[in-house]
Amino acid sequence: MKKYYLILFLCFPSRLVMAQKKITDKHITYQQERMVFKQWDADKFTPKPGFLGLNPDYWITWALHPNYPKTDLRPLGPVGPQTQRMMFAAAMQNTDNLYKLHADTLRNTALSEASNYSSALAFADPLWLMYYRNEFEGLLNQIDSDMLAGLSFAEQKYMISTGLFDWFREESHALLERLEIARSTTIDRGSRIMAYHRMLAEFRKLSASWETKKSRARTYLSIRSSAQKLRSGEVPKPASSKSDIQIANDILKKSKL
Template sequence: MKRNLLNQLIFIPAFFFASFSFGQVKRLNDPSIVAHNKRMVFESWGDFRPYPKYTLGIQTNFAYATVWGWLSPAKNRDYKDGADIRPLKPNGLEVQRLVELEFQRKEAEKIKIQVDTLYTRNVQDLAHWSSATVSADPLWLLYYNRMLTPLNSFPINPQNYIQWQLKDDKTYQNMLANGGIAHLEKELALLKDKYKNSRTLDMPRGKRFLMYHETLIGWRNFKNQLRAFDNKNTLYLEYKKLLTKSRTRIERNWQIKDITLARKVMMEYHNKF
C-alpha cells in the first residue's frame, strides 16, 4: 500500500513536468525562410538569403554557395535567376485563379437567377397546364363558371319534356317522333364531352379558355335550337288542332246543308211525279 502511494507521488510530478515540456513550442525565426515566404506570397521578388560574403573578391559564405552558388543544384540557380513567379503578384497564378473564381461566382449567380426564373415559370406553367387548379382560375370564377353552369346542370340523358325544358308532353312526343330529340341528343352529348375535356385534361391556359368559349357558343346555339324546335312543334300542334276543328265544322255544315236541300227538293216535287 505504501509502495503504491509512493509510486503515485513520483508519477504525478513527472506527468506535469512532461506536459509542461511538450507544451512549449520553440519558434523558429530563420531569415532565409521568412524571405522565402515574402518572396513566394506577394511582398516582393528577391531577397535571396543567405547573402554572399566576399573576401578579396572571393565568395566565402558556404551557406550561400550551397543554396544559390556554385555548389547549389541547377534548379536553385534557375529559380534565383528566373522570372518572378509569385502566385499573388498582380498577374500571378493565384490572383488569376481568384479573378476567375469571382467571375465563375458571378456567372453562377446569373445561372441561379435564370434557373430560379425557369423554375418559377415552370411552376406557373404547370399551374396553368394542370387540371387540378382550373377551379381557382380568376377568369373561370368571374365569368365562365356562371355562364356554363346551366350546361353542367342540364341532364346528360333527358327522358321527358320537363328535363328537356319543353312546354308540354305533346311537344316532346312530336319531337321524339320527327327526330328532333335525336338530333338534340347528339348536340348535347358533344357539348357535355367538350365541357368535360376542358375541365379535366391538362392543356395550356389559353387553349382551355378557348374550349370554354367554344363550349359556351355551342351551348347558346343548342338553347336556340331547343327553343326553335319547341316553338315550331308547338305551332304545328296548334295548327293541326285548329285544322282538325275547322274540318269537323265544315263537314258538319255540309252534311246539314245537304239534308236540308234534299228535303226541300222532295217537298217541292213530291206531287209532280
C-alpha cells in the same frame, strides 16, 4: 557520489534555459515575410553582394540561383498559386451561378409549359373560372327532366312524339362530352380556349334552336286546336253578306279599272 549529482542538477537548468533561447536570423525572417504576406522586395535578399560584389556569402547563397530574387514566388502574390486558385474558385463559383440560373430558368419554363399543357390545372384556368364556366352552366348542370320545363302536357307530348326532345338531348350530351374531353385532354392552353369558344357558339346556337322549336310547337298546337274546333263546328263560321260569286265579280271589276 552525492557531489556529482548536485553538480549535474545545478548545471541542467542552465543548459535548458540556453536551449530555449530564441534565435533570430534576419535572412530567415526576410524569407518568411516574402513567402507569406509581404512584398517580394529584391532589396531584402541577403546576404548582399558587398563591395564590388566580393562578399563570399552572397556568391555561396545566390550563385546557383541567380533568377530567384527576380521571380515572385509568393503563394498570395499577384500570380501566385494560391491567388490563381482563388481566382479559379471565383470563376468556378460564377460559372456555377450561371448554371444554376440557367437550370432555374429551364425549371421555370418547364413548370410554365407543364401548367400550360396539363389538364390537371384546366379547372383552375382564370378564363374558365371567370367566363366559360358561367356560360356553360346550363350545359354542365343540365337535367333531362328540365329540358321540357315551361311546356304544357300537350306540348311536352308533342315534342317527345316528334323526336325533337330526343334530338336535343342527344345533341346536348354530345356537346357536353366534347367539352369534358377538351377539359381533360393534355393540349395547349390556347387550343383549349379555342375549343371552349367554338363549343360555346354551338351551345348558344343549339339553345336558340331549341327555344324556337318549343315556341313553334306551342303555335302549331294552338293552330291545330283551332282548326279542329272549326271542323267540329264548335266555332261558328263568320257570316258574309255576299256570296262567293259576288265577291269574285267585284274583284274582276276592280282589276279591269
